[in-house]
Amino acid sequence: MRPRHLRLEAVIDIDSTTTLADGIRRTVIEQSKRANVGHIGSALSIADILAALYGGVLELPAAGPRRDRLVLSKGHASLALYAALELTGRLPSGTTGTYCTDGTLLGVHPERDLDGVDFCTGSLGHGLPIAVGAALAARLDASPRRVFVVMSDAELNEGSVWEAVMFAAHHRLANLVVILDLNGQQAMGYTEDVLDLGAPAQRWEAFGWEVHELDGHDTSAMRATIRDLDFANGAPHLIIAHTTFGKGVSFMQNVIDWHYLPMTDEQYGQALSELRDAAV
């Protein structure tokens, strides 16, 4: 049965990032069930991060060149991005209902042809180098626009990330903010078992970045931290967002399966029920 797509934007007050996050989670669950696809846990992991960004952080005055750029480097969590774009009115209502349908612009990984998406992502390790170029362009333009990158922790396995980390630090790209979704999981296991990331804060600090750590599900803390960053001078910024993979759905939280698996009807019912209870 095709679940009804709730038109949540009518009830979302985008000043309320908590409500926006709830809406993103609801859309992720509904549309991934309808499309019968996975990557659910990864999308839930960044719902609060995107809610903070789209709930007041990003400066997006129309689609002009002066807008802030957002690179969703962990492209496999695109459904959360589509939900944020739809719930904040940047995509028409109902757009996420085309997620993973034939001929859609809303694939599992985002494409630039979709309004609100600046860059095609999905190949891990690609997003940060692009973002560094975008930040460098803003500097050359003497523009106050900023570049935000949402990365997965497993993405740090990619060598190209560290090429970009070095360049950004060397050139003091203060207009660049990486938000690291530190949920401790990757496709086939926990990061500490696959390639231990050690202490990411110390690593990035050693590379010359300014590092902040916070609860990645605390949208207020995220907004406050970003508000206080110096985007004009100094080092590029890393915000380590400690997150829970699958956040909001108890049976998904910290369970590797939910990187790939779609939900059964029963699981879907339970997930929706939990989200509904949490939102009340």
Added chain:
Amino acid sequence: MRDDFVAELAELAAADERVVLLTGDLGYLVLDVFSNRFPERFFNVGVAEQNMVGIATGLAEAGYVPFVYSIATFATMRPYEFVRNGPVLHNLPVRIVGVGGGFDYGHNGITHFALEDYALMRAQPGLTVVAPADSAQARAAVQATRELEGPIYFRIAKQGTPVPGLNGRFAPGRAELIGDGADVALIAIGSVAGEAQRAAEMLAEEGVGATVAVVSTFNPSPVEDLAELLGGVTLAISVETHYLNGGLGSLVAETIAERGLGCRLIRAGVDATPRGLAGSQRFLEDRFGLSAQRLAATVQAALDTATA
């Protein structure tokens, strides 16, 4: 050719403030003509080709025209996926400059030979491949492609000795013809076109009439010009410092097959991995049948077989 290309690039930058130059820590002294004049638009990104192409993608999305510079093999193969998922998928004006294709870095050994760059880059729809035959054509190509919206790969040779009769002619999607002999067509790309032209002169002395077609671009590829040329000869030889598959020889073979032409094709190129074969460019090109003498001998042998 390399020096002329960079000099022309500096002229381009003087006329177009969107032009920026990134290098993967290569081009010592060679790039001074640009970096001294436009230090604020020059970035040595370090030995990091993936990041370099990623940065160029971000710059191009914001309206810049970034040139990324490295040795051809490093400029193409290391960041290949970044090229595809970046400038190709986004249709952005990133210019990838691969210096020293083929055996230009002969003494440096196999890690420095670019023998599959045409095949790799021409496989990407919308990625224009430009391989000038000499310095004059390289300069013309820089100017002729300046407004191209999508990405370009330039294979730039170290040497740019003029190819007699070419006179700097360059047009994307066209083959520039030298001579009008009807016995054989020598179809060449890149600086080895000079060897093809000399082979044609040697053949002329033996009474064999040759037409040399200098191909300088893929995507657009000069299919119409080639079809017309190939329709008028019984023997063609493709000439490229590249593996046999996927490059110019393949383009010519595709043209012959798809147009139903009856022309015989010999593909001159590198037929095996040149392992353990460092040496001068001249030595290596001769070794793989790409010197003027060996090209002429190949043509002569094929014609002798045909008439025997």
